[in-house]
């Protein structure tokens with residue numbers, strides 16, 4: 450069993466002045482406690498929450514006797530987390546100050562300090578008693594409520610003083626269990642596409658991640674230069690424009706779309722997903738061309754690690770097993786003859802040095818990932834249950850085209866999983 454957690458931000462309705470006032474007071478007291486605790490913890494080098502609580506509980510409790518006592522617990526947890534990350538930064542020489550600055554405050558709540566009241570309201574314990582707060586639910590919230598997700602006991606609230614609203618950070622949890630795979634879905638991730646092999650048919654999903662990351666990077670830079678010139682380096686308006694840009698990017702984030710598609714395809718068939726173990730994978734030619742080191746790193750992260758992480762996370766949610774295999778030679782050896790495939794001048798089409806047949810690089814990678822999984826080279830040591838492949842080249846007739854079915858982003862981006870019609874078309878194409 451794995452526990453998958455997701456946080457969801459939800460706003461309250463606009464609160465009355467009187468109710469909001471109570472939260473402003475609460476935030477003030479909570480902030481003061483966290484500030485004091487942080488100072489103490491850094492000075493006396495107490496990092497652990499339990500130790501901090503043991504040492505400071507009575508002092509904090511006597512400071513604000515009117516507050517529900519569990520606010521002392523959560524303030525200690527909050528402070529301990531802040532101190533830990535501060536000391537980590539300091540160790541790496543990245544902290545400028547002697548003490549961490551407590552600037553933004555979210556009030557941490559545990560199960561004694563809040564509870565759901567109905568599906569659209571919660572109750573929060575304050576120094577003025579329990580206060581009922583109406584929520585403004587949105588689509589994403591209902592999606593979690595209506596599926597098998599359960600509300601976790603921890604929550605955080607932040608005050609939006611301008612609009613007199615609370616921003617509530619809820620955590621949803623789901624217990625998932627991996628199924629026994631009935632087959633394998635190898636997935637090869639590249640900078641511009643994600644290729645997968647579904648029952649012998651390769652699909653190449655165009656992602657253009659590299660182009661997207663670059664485009665976003667230049668747009669961001671342009672905004673920075675323009676606003677720095679007009680309003681100075683620290684202008685509020687620049688921050689706002691950049692935030693909008695980031696939100697837009699997040700909304701259109703291609704990696705979640707492809708992750709959904711891949712995971713649903715595997716889940717429908719009860720297959721395990723086979724991925725390359727990342728880490729040593731060198732940057733491709735395309736990425737190496739970019740001279741800006743930071744940018745190169747970012748593209749690499751977005752293209753490979755970003756997509757892989759998204760697939761792994763979605764897979765956990767659906768209980769889809771993921772097998773990681775050694776990436777060595779995955780696109781170099783012909784899946785039939787085990788001989789090197791020659792790719793000329795960075796071409797993605799290569800010729801088998803033994804059989805002379807043509808191969809698409811990403812399709813080669815998928816077949817080899819599949820064979821590695823079947824042989825049990827992965828961390829999972831799988832047994833090929835109910836799969837008709839045993840690693841022999843039977844399914845790869847030399848007359849078959851080894852071209853993947855290319856799918857442009859505009860076509861697949863709205864799919865939830867591989868539609869049957871696409872599947873049928875591909876089969877027909879294979880027969881011809």
Ligand SMILES: [Zn+2]
Nearest residue numbers: 783786801804
């Ligand atoms: Zn060959």
